Amino acid sequence: MVQQYEFKAKYLPYILVLPQMVIVFIFFFWPSLQAIFQSFFLQDPFGGRMIFVGLENYTVLFTNPDSDYAESFRISVAFAVAVAALSMVIALFLATQANKKLRFSSFYKTMMIWPYAVATMVAGVLWLFMFNPNVGIIAWFLKHRFGIEWSHLLNANQAFWLLTFAASWKQISYNFVFFLAGLQSVPNDLVEAAAIDGAGPTRRFWTIIFPLLSPTTFYLLVMNLVYGFFETFPIIHQVTAGGPGKATSILVYKVWRDGVVNLDLGSSSAQSVILMVMVIALTVVQFRYIERRVHY
Amino acid sequence: MKRLVAVLLVLMAVVTTAFAAPVNIDFWHSMTGKNAEYVQIICDRFNASQKNYTVTPVFKGSYSDSMNAGIAAFRAKQPPAIVQVYEVGTATMMAAQGAVKPVYQLMKEAGQKFDPKIYIPTITSYYSTSKGEMLSLPFNSSTSVMYYNKDAFRKAGLDPEKPPVTWPQFFEMAKKLKASGMEGGFSTNWISWIQLENFAAWHNIPFGTKSNGFAGLDTELVFNSPLVVKHFETIYELSKDKVFIYGGRENKANPLFSSGQVGMHFESIGGYANFKNTCKFDFGVARLPYYEGAGLPQNSIIGGASLWVFNGRPKQEYKGVAEFFSFLSTPEIQALWHQNTGYLPITMAAYELTKSQGFYDKNPGPEVAIKQLLNKAPTANSMGIRFGNFNVIREIEDQTWEDILAGKISVKDGLDRMVREGNVKLREFERLYK
Numbered sequence: 001m002v003q004q005y006e007f008k009a010k011y012l013p014y015i016l017v018l019p020q021m022v023i024v025f026i027f028f029f030w031p032s033l034q035a036i037f038q039s040f041f042l043q044d045p046f047g048g049r050m051i052f053v054g055l056e057n058y059t060v061l062f063t064n065p066d067s068d069y070a071e072s073f074r075i076s077v078a079f080a081v082a083v084a085a086l087s088m089v090i091a092l093f094l095a096t097q098a099n100k101k102l103r104f105s106s107f108y109k110t111m112m113i114w115p116y117a118v119a120t121m122v123a124g125v126l127w128l129f130m131f132n133p134n135v136g137i138i139a140w141f142l143k144h145r146f147g148i149e150w151s152h153l154l155n156a157n158q159a160f161w162l163l164t165f166a167a168s169w170k171q172i173s174y175n176f177v178f179f180l181a182g183l184q185s186v187p188n189d190l191v192e193a194a195a196i197d198g199a200g201p202t203r204r205f206w207t208i209i210f211p212l213l214s215p216t217t218f219y220l221l222v223m224n225l226v227y228g229f230f231e232t233f234p235i236i237h238q239v240t241a242g243g244p245g246k247a248t249s250i251l252v253y254k255v256w257r258d259g260v261v262n263l264d265l266g267s268s269s270a271q272s273v274i275l276m277v278m279v280i281a282l283t284v285v286q287f288r289y290i291e292r293r294v295h296y
Numbered sequence: 297m298k299r300l301v302a303v304l305l306v307l308m309a310v311v312t313t314a315f316a317a318p319v320n321i322d323f324w325h326s327m328t329g330k331n332a333e334y335v336q337i338i339c340d341r342f343n344a345s346q347k348n349y350t351v352t353p354v355f356k357g358s359y360s361d362s363m364n365a366g367i368a369a370f371r372a373k374q375p376p377a378i379v380q381v382y383e384v385g386t387a388t389m390m391a392a393q394g395a396v397k398p399v400y401q402l403m404k405e406a407g408q409k410f411d412p413k414i415y416i417p418t419i420t421s422y423y424s425t426s427k428g429e430m431l432s433l434p435f436n437s438s439t440s441v442m443y444y445n446k447d448a449f450r451k452a453g454l455d456p457e458k459p460p461v462t463w464p465q466f467f468e469m470a471k472k473l474k475a476s477g478m479e480g481g482f483s484t485n486w487i488s489w490i491q492l493e494n495f496a497a498w499h500n501i502p503f504g505t506k507s508n509g510f511a512g513l514d515t516e517l518v519f520n521s522p523l524v525v526k527h528f529e530t531i532y533e534l535s536k537d538k539v540f541i542y543g544g545r546e547n548k549a550n551p552l553f554s555s556g557q558v559g560m561h562f563e564s565i566g567g568y569a570n571f572k573n574t575c576k577f578d579f580g581v582a583r584l585p586y587y588e589g590a591g592l593p594q595n596s597i598i599g600g601a602s603l604w605v606f607n608g609r610p611k612q613e614y615k616g617v618a619e620f621f622s623f624l625s626t627p628e629i630q631a632l633w634h635q636n637t638g639y640l641p642i643t644m645a646a647y648e649l650t651k652s653q654g655f656y657d658k659n660p661g662p663e664v665a666i667k668q669l670l671n672k673a674p675t676a677n678s679m680g681i682r683f684g685n686f687n688v689i690r691e692i693e694d695q696t697w698e699d700i701l702a703g704k705i706s707v708k709d710g711l712d713r714m715v716r717e718g719n720v721k722l723r724e725f726e727r728l729y730k
Contacts (some may be wrong), residue, residue, distance in 0.1 A: 043729055046392045047371045051728065066717045134543060135551045153544050154702045241545065244698040261360045262688040263367075263388065264724075 039269035056210065057270035068246050069254075076250040078230030087168035088220055096205070098176075099183045109180070114152060116173035120231070123187075124238030127166035152240065156247035159240050163248055166239060167203030167232045175220050182216035183209065222286055251275055312693045318343075318350045321616050322376035325353055326362045326601070330569070331340060331436070331637050338633065342623050349616030351378075359385075359601065360687070366606065370395055375606035377613050378620075380435060382601045384686040386423060387509065389604050390431055391684060391729045397605045397614070398431045399621065406618030414625070414643045418595055420670045422680035423602045426510050432602040433621050436639040438566035439665050440490040442466075442585065452476035466560070466585040467530060467537055470539050471664045475557035480541035482560040483532070487545075488693040489599055490562045490584075491527070497678035498584050499523060500594040502551040504722075509682035513726040517689070520711035522659035523587060523620040529707045532700060542701050547692045564599060565665035568638040581661035582695040583668050594678045595671040598697075640666060684725025689718040 039057050043050045098109055115123070130138045131152060131155040138151040152159040186209050194204050210217075233252050236242065242249035242257065249257070255275065259268025327335050332355060339351045356362035359382035366379035381389055389396055403410035412420065412430055419711070423432045438663065446456035452472045460466035470481030484490055495521055496503040506515040534540040541558055543549025553561035554574040563571075571579060586593040603624075605617055623629060630646030632685055633639060635655050640662070641647050656663040672678075683689060693714050700710040 042724070042728055044392065045367050045388065046395045048392060048394060049728060052643075064720075066713075066720070134541075134557060135555055151542075153542055154698060156702070243545065243695065244702060245695045247706065255317075257691075258688075260364060262685065262691070264685070264688065265634070 002125050002224055009131050016265070035269045035272045035276070037269075038265055040266075041274050045263040045265065053266070056262050057266045058274070061270065061274075068249075072246065072249055072251055072254050075160075076229060076252075079160070079167075079232070079248075079250055081231065082160075082164045083167045083171065083228035084221060084224035086164060087171040088175055088217070088224060091172045093116065094172070095176050095179035096209075098180055112176050113173050115170050116177075118170065119127070120170060120234040121238060123125070123166060123170050124235040127162065127169075127235075131162055152244075154244050156244055159244055159248050163232070163235060163239055166235050167228065171224060171227055178216050178220055179213070182213045186212050210279045225282075310563045317350050319610075319612050319616055320346055321349055321351045321378065321613055321620065323351050323353045323378040323380075323603075324362050324366060324376045325355045325380040326356060326359045326382075327380075327436070328355075331639075333719055334633060334636050337622070338629055341629070342620055345623065346619070349613075349619065351620050363388075366604075370606055370608070373608060375608055377617050378603050378607045380601045381432070381604050381653065382718060383422065383599050383681075384690060386602070387434070387682050387684045387686060387725070390682070391513075391725075395607060396431070397607050398429060399433050400429045400431070400603065402605055402614055403618050403621070406615045408618040408622050410622070414452050414645060416640075416642060416644060416666075417545055418678070418680075419598050419640065419642050421674055422598050426507070432604045433624065434598075434602045434642045435600070435624070436633075436637065437598045437600040437602075438564040438565070438726060439598050439643060439669050440494050440562055440584065441485065441565050441661070441665050441668065442562055442582045443483070443553060443567075443571060444560045444580050444582060445553070445556065445558075445575075446580050448473055448476070448478060448577070450554065452478075452559070456578075456580065459580060460560075461583075463527065463530075463585045463587050467534065467539075470534065470560060474537070474539045478559055479538070479557035480552070481539040481558060482562075483543045483549040483558045484562040485543075485547045485549050485564070485567075486562075486599075487697045488690040491531075492524065492693065493681050494584060494596050495527065497595065497597045498586055498593045499589065500592065500677050503681060504683065507676040507679065510676075510679060513722075514683065515683065515722060517715045517722070520708075520715045525708055525711055527587075528700070528711065530690050532707050534679070535701055542698075565592065565640065565662055566600065566638050568659075568661045570638075581664045583664060593671060596668045596676055597678060597680050598640070599668065607642055634662070638662060640669070683722060684729070685721040688721050692717045692721070 008260060040049045040054060042053050042057075061067050093110060098105060098112065102108065118126070128136075130136050131150060133139050133151045133153055136150075142148040142150045148211065150158060152162045190208055190212075191204055194208055199207065229250075230252050232250070233256065236248060236250060236253050237256075240248045242253050252275070255268050255271045258264045260273065313443060323335075325332075325335055332353075335353050343350050354376070356365045356379075359380075362379060363381050363385050365382070369375045373456065375395075400410070400412070412424075412428065415430075415434070419434045419437050420430055421428075422437075423434055424430045442459065444459050449469075452469075452475070454469055454472060460469050466482075466594045472481075474481040493503055501521060501523060502508065503519050504515045504517045506512045509515040531540050535542065541549075541552055543552045547563065547567065548720060549561065550563060550567065550570070551561070552558045554571060556575075556577060557674040565581070568581065583595070594628050602620070605614070625643060627643060627645040627649045630641040630643055631653070633647045634641040634646060634650055635653075641650065651663075674680075696705070696710045696717075699705045702705055705713065
């Protein structure tokens with residue numbers, strides 16, 4: 001039986017949620033409305049001139065053959081999926097290993113969590129230095145030991161994978177913590193009962209542990225996709241700046257570049273609005289259709 | 297009681313007027329390291345030289361950060377008096393009529409003695425109208441030069457005192473350097489600024505129509521001309537044999553030269569002090585090479601940043617800004633700045649002063665740059681570049697250059713694409729400000 005408390009005073013609940021609403025309004029609704037408004041104008045950065053252009057900022061993105069917006073979209077999706085898949089698979093593997101009875105297991109766990117404490121910007125710099133084609137230690141090693149010419153400055157695939165690894169490296173720690181917690185909450189008697197029935201370790205994992213982990217996995221899937229899509233900005237900014245060409249210019253990076261560096265506020269606003277619509281759609285789809293299949 | 301209060305009030309009023317605090321002037325800049333130290337030193341000297349004004353330098357992040365901060369502050373009606381803006385932002389600042397106070401007007405209103413003729417023409421022309429009215433005060437100016445590794449020259453059997461003069465000589469030497477066992481022959485920074493904008497000025501060919509944008513917003517890019525195509529095709533071919541090594545956008549190719557992987561490199565003279573610290577070998581500075589032709593080479597153009605004055609500050613601040621600008625233009629301050637940061641002096645007097653102090657005997661590099669700027673009186677093709685949305689245009693050039701080197705697009709098609717996409721951005725700018 002759920003206990004419910006009813007407020008006697010009429011306005012008290014509204015006053016209690018007011019601070020939250022004010023914050024949401026100032027930091028979310030107000031900027032969003034501004035973005036929608038500005039996306040219909042061509043404007044001078046100083047705010048002196050505004051020319052109403054209707055939907056032109058939007059149509060240009062999709063019709064101008066030089067805009068490459070569709071390509072940027074494709075790259076963003078590929079990148080987010082690659083980061084989510086890579087960091088989740090590795091983290092799950094490491095978590096199952098750490099969940100065994102090990103010597104030094106707390107040391108091991110600490111080391112696994114450590115990268116999460118590194119700021120994203122710093123992580124980007126670290127990877128950039130290691131893989132710098134001219135002076136990077138790993139780039140040098142690849143070239144002189146394995147004969148692999150590392151040049152992510154010109155090779156779009158290498159740039160893509162370098163970013164994927166750099167972004168995943170940090171995220172593995174985050175996923176690791178959640179998977180480990182999830183694994184530890186799997187009831188031991190279930191696993192033991194299956195073992196007595198003759199299920200091997202692989203079978204036990206896929207039929208018992210993995211389904212029981214699904215709430216964690218679902219949560220991490222959402223978080224990782226959001227991370228890959230929106231929070232990898234510092235790494236891209238540091239490592240490739242969207243290059244070579246436009247090969248790693250994901251949507252979020254493009255919004256920032258066009259708006260803040262290139263001062264094209266109209267187009268940048270239009271792109272933000274498109275991103276906002278995408279995020280809303282994604283969230284609805286995820287919670288409506290994917291969550292249903294998750295066993296809690 | 298009332299009397300006492302009244303007396304006290306009067307006393308306070310008298311005291312505050314007598315010991316009026318100096319008027320504060322905010323100066324937003326993007327200088328770091330040693331350059332930032334000297335911004336502080338110069339401001340301190342100015343503040344100590346008089347009692348009426350205090351100039352407060354405030355570091356606002358990268359060039360685009362401080363420009364954005366300035367614009368945002370202007371929109372919020374709280375602009376700083378002075379903001380440092382990089383050369384690519386020049387057209388944007390110029391077009392913002394009402395937002396900025398042109399320097400020539402500022403000096404006139406403040407009654408400061410101001411003679412535009414004391415400045416080096418190739419530097420001030422970049423920031424002046426086509427009528428010669430100075431809009432912003434050049435602050436840190438540089439130009440691009442060639443750096444070469446003298447030790448590597450010796451090893452390759454080349455004369456270290458005879459750097460290449462023409463591009464064909466340059467490419468031959470680059471091949472020899474590579475053949476002598478180096479990782480590559482040469483590299484370059486700033487593909488647009490050095491290999492397109494300066495290349496065009498140095499060869500006296502237009503980068504864009506309408507005097508590179510000085511004479512009107514209806515300017516168009518025209519740098520996909522035969523000489524540029526030939527130049528880029530040669531570099532592209534050499535990149536296949538690793539005679540040319542690509543080191544990244546902006547100034548990211550510097551480690552290639554300072555770590556001794558390439559023997560020749562193009563970079564701003566502003567990077568001279570940096571190379572002096574990081575290069576463990578003997579290096580020289582030479583003029584940009586050129587393809588032979590009548591009357592060539594012309595003169596190179598500048599890069600760097602200038603100081604813009606925002607409208608919307610109290611009147612007495614502008615008098616202080618004008619005084620500060622006069623102070624900045626004195627030979628002593630210019631020589632101090634030039635000798636310690638590597639940026640170019642903006643007046644002839646500062647150059648002569650530095651020369652008489654024997655600075656160039658120990659540091660020949662900066663003089664090469666000055667002589668290159670002063671090589672000839674600037675023409676319509678070599679006054680500078682004035683394009684709106686210039687930052688995006690440079691970005692398009694960077695991106696396309698990478699696509700060319702990766703073999704995704706031919707050199708000719710790539711240059712055509714740069715021009716085509718860049719012109720779209722110029723038309724957007726024109727539409728906004730017409």
